[in-house]
Amino acid sequence: MYTEKVFYKDSYLTTISAHVISCGTDENGLYVILDKTIAHPKGGGQPSDRGYIELEEERFPILDVVEDDGMVRHYIKTERKIEDFKDKDVILIIDWKYRLRNMQYHTALHILWRSTINVLKNPELVSSAITEKNGYLVFKYEKAISKDELKEIENLTNKVISENRNVKIRWYDPSEYPGWKVDPITNKVRAIEIEDWDITPCGGTHVLHTAEIRLVRVIDLEKMKKGVFKLKILAGNDAIATSLAHEEKYLALRKEVSTDDIVGYLKKITSDLESCKKELLGYQFEFKYNELRTKLDDFKVSGYYVIFEKMDIDPNALRNLTKRLTSEYENTIAVLVTTKPKIVVVGSKSRNIKNEKINMREIVAEISKKLGGGAGGDKFFATGGGKSIDKVDIALKEARDKITQVIS
Numbered sequence: 001m002y003t004e005k006v007f008y009k010d011s012y013l014t015t016i017s018a019h020v021i022s023c024g025t026d027e028n029g030l031y032v033i034l035d036k037t038i039a040h041p042k043g044g045g046q047p048s049d050r051g052y053i054e055l056e057e058e059r060f061p062i063l064d065v066v067e068d069d070g071m072v073r074h075y076i077k078t079e080r081k082i083e084d085f086k087d088k089d090v091i092l093i094i095d096w097k098y099r100l101r102n103m104q105y106h107t108a109l110h111i112l113w114r115s116t117i118n119v120l121k122n123p124e125l126v127s128s129a130i131t132e133k134n135g136y137l138v139f140k141y142e143k144a145i146s147k148d149e150l151k152e153i154e155n156l157t158n159k160v161i162s163e164n165r166n167v168k169i170r171w172y173d174p175s176e177y178p179g180w181k182v183d184p185i186t187n188k189v190r191a192i193e194i195e196d197w198d199i200t201p202c203g204g205t206h207v208l209h210t211a212e213i214r215l216v217r218v219i220d221l222e223k224m225k226k227g228v229f230k231l232k233i234l235a236g237n238d239a240i241a242t243s244l245a246h247e248e249k250y251l252a253l254r255k256e257v258s259t260d261d262i263v264g265y266l267k268k269i270t271s272d273l274e275s276c277k278k279e280l281l282g283y284q285f286e287f288k289y290n291e292l293r294t295k296l297d298d299f300k301v302s303g304y305y306v307i308f309e310k311m312d313i314d315p316n317a318l319r320n321l322t323k324r325l326t327s328e329y330e331n332t333i334a335v336l337v338t339t340k341p342k343i344v345v346v347g348s349k350s351r352n353i354k355n356e357k358i359n360m361r362e363i364v365a366e367i368s369k370k371l372g373g374g375a376g377g378d379k380f381f382a383t384g385g386g387k388s389i390d391k392v393d394i395a396l397k398e399a400r401d402k403i404t405q406v407i408s
């Protein structure tokens with residue numbers, strides 16, 4: 001005996017009376033098998049239905065629905081002994097909101113796949129699924145997929161939806177669809193036909209008219225590996241709610257900037273910001289340079305200028321500053337450190353300093369090591385980094401003391 005899948009003929013039934021033909025326990029829990037069901041068991045990318053089994057006016061939530069060799073197991077949550085259900089008449093009620101969402105997504109994925117075939121030419125379907133967040137198709141395709149092609153796939157799908165085409169359930173002799181699942185009760189292959197668009201063998205639940213899907217939005221094309229793509233969509237309420245939320249944000253933004261060309265506006269702002277940043281870095285550099293220059297005598301040790309300073313400026317400005325100081329002034333040893341956005345240590349010495357003990361790579365490496373980082377460069381110029389901001393002052397002081405000893 002098999003469970004009659006009433007949803008095969010009518011996906012809109014939300015309540016049905018059925019008879020328990022078997023019940024039991026397995027590794028997934030307690031289950032009942034009914035003579036007929038409207039609950040879709042998980043499979044073919046469609047999740048199992050949610051709902052209740054009602055016995056003697058008591059409701060037991062359905063936890064999972066699984067088909068096993070033509071029998072549909074309804075796993076339920078119950079404190080009662082599962083034997084209580086044996087040979088009883090029960091009422092099965094499914095969560096209609098959840099079912100409708102699955103029907104919308106499922107039918108949408110059929111339309112989407114045909115649109116994909118029409119636009120891309122010869123993609124190969126791997127799988128499809130409906131999740132809590134979205135619906136998706138996984139397919140093989142050897143070429144790159146452009147934004148225009150994606151848009152065309154979405155447009156075609158929505159065109160078929162808006163034309164409100166009929167979605168019909170067809171039954172075929174297994175010889176017409178060899179290799180496809182044959183229904184054990186009818187000995188036929190079940191297929192879903194979307195009027196003048198697509199016909200695909202399928203055991204899932206679908207809407208009767210395409211307009212019931214309402215809207216499809218392509219949200220992502222993920223390249224899973226070479227030649228394998230995952231095309232994600234939103235359908236039904238998910239698509240509408242997301243589109244409305246986007247529109248609301250867009251309108252608020254447009255009000256803020258008083259232009260329809262928001263992309264152009266953002267590009268201009270970004271480019272303005274970039275030039276402001278450059279200008280600011282220039283000022284920052286000049287300011288710091290003049291500041292150091294005016295107090296140069298404070299850095300004098302035994303005929304050298306020993307400048308070991310921490311200053312929070314851009315790393316590029318820091319590099320230029322160190323180089324400029326040591327090229328404009330002879331006998332200058334400069335080690336400058338910035339901590340924003342991260343620790344950068346830059347060391348440089350004037351070209352006239354021949355003392356081999358004053359090796360910038362070694363000095364910067366020693367400081368960087370204390371800060372938990374490394375360094376690179378040569379005896380005249382080196383850069384380094386690190387992580388321990390709290391150790392910058394002491395590391396600089398120790399390095400300065402060491403150099404002072406060398407030159408005194």
Ligand SMILES: [Zn+2]
Pocket residue numbers: 106107110192202203204205206
């Ligand atoms: Zn289907």
